[in-house]
Amino acid sequence: MSTTETIVTEQVKPAASSRTWLRHLRRVEPGLVLSGLMLLLVVLWAVVPWLFTDYNPIAGMPRQRLQAPSEAHWFGTDMLGRDLYARVVYGAVHSLSGAFFAVLVGLVVGTLVGVIAGSVGKRLDDVLMRIVDTLLAIPTLLLSLSILMIMGFGTINAAIAVGATSVASFARLVRSEVIRVRRTDYVEAAFGSGGSFAAVLWRHVLPNSLTSALALAALQFGIAILAISTLSFLGYGAPPPTPEWGLLIAEGRNYLATSWWLTTIPGVVVVLVVLSTNRISRSLGRNRR
Numbered sequence: 001m002s003t004t005e006t007i008v009t010e011q012v013k014p015a016a017s018s019r020t021w022l023r024h025l026r027r028v029e030p031g032l033v034l035s036g037l038m039l040l041l042v043v044l045w046a047v048v049p050w051l052f053t054d055y056n057p058i059a060g061m062p063r064q065r066l067q068a069p070s071e072a073h074w075f076g077t078d079m080l081g082r083d084l085y086a087r088v089v090y091g092a093v094h095s096l097s098g099a100f101f102a103v104l105v106g107l108v109v110g111t112l113v114g115v116i117a118g119s120v121g122k123r124l125d126d127v128l129m130r131i132v133d134t135l136l137a138i139p140t141l142l143l144s145l146s147i148l149m150i151m152g153f154g155t156i157n158a159a160i161a162v163g164a165t166s167v168a169s170f171a172r173l174v175r176s177e178v179i180r181v182r183r184t185d186y187v188e189a190a191f192g193s194g195g196s197f198a199a200v201l202w203r204h205v206l207p208n209s210l211t212s213a214l215a216l217a218a219l220q221f222g223i224a225i226l227a228i229s230t231l232s233f234l235g236y237g238a239p240p241p242t243p244e245w246g247l248l249i250a251e252g253r254n255y256l257a258t259s260w261w262l263t264t265i266p267g268v269v270v271v272l273v274v275l276s277t278n279r280i281s282r283s284l285g286r287n288r289r
Contacts, residue, residue: 032283038273043092045089046093057087057091058243060078065078079259088265090243091245094155094245095225095270097159098228102227103224105164105167106170110174111174113128114209118182158237229245232250233250248263
């Protein structure tokens, strides 16, 4: 290769590389990036809340009660003079941990039911699916309240109740995926080569059936946050003075006419987190297809 050709090649490579990066940047969706940043911020609130505020979320200052959002108090103060921004930040751990536990309950139990229904005989499949149909026919809020009445109130019980309402959705999805994967050629080949039922189920069927369930789990995470906040708003979740997001909205509803920030700002935070999880879940589902 001559000297001229070498110079031309060196000039073309950076240009081609830059065009490749530009194509990748164009594919990046701003909504997805904003959703990821929003969830990252909320997770940081839950993990290291003291890095974002110096105020105590429990202790109040009566002289500063019901102050509007300002430079000193970004989200204002509540009826006891507590900094609302601090309560929202410290409340993230309660809302996120409850939602995570609820999704975990639904994912584990629903996957177990779906795998059994899709891989065992038809009679057991019929029985399990009729139970699933019954659960799907009951309104989720009514089912959650019924479970809470039996187990008692509290954040953990609310998370279990919310998780129980999602078991049927996970079970039906995993069952359909298990039936689809069992009919594939590589699973038939695994059985034909002498693989046991349990080994083939564990090594081939289950891993290839969980992709859709994980996408649904991302969607259910946002739904679980909304459901737990609803139960806390109704008084069935975390007790005061816990700074849980639904409880913050409930505490401020009596002051809505004069202190709008007490309910509006925590409500907006809940909505943004739910929309962010839904956006990421939709992206996961689209990438799977």
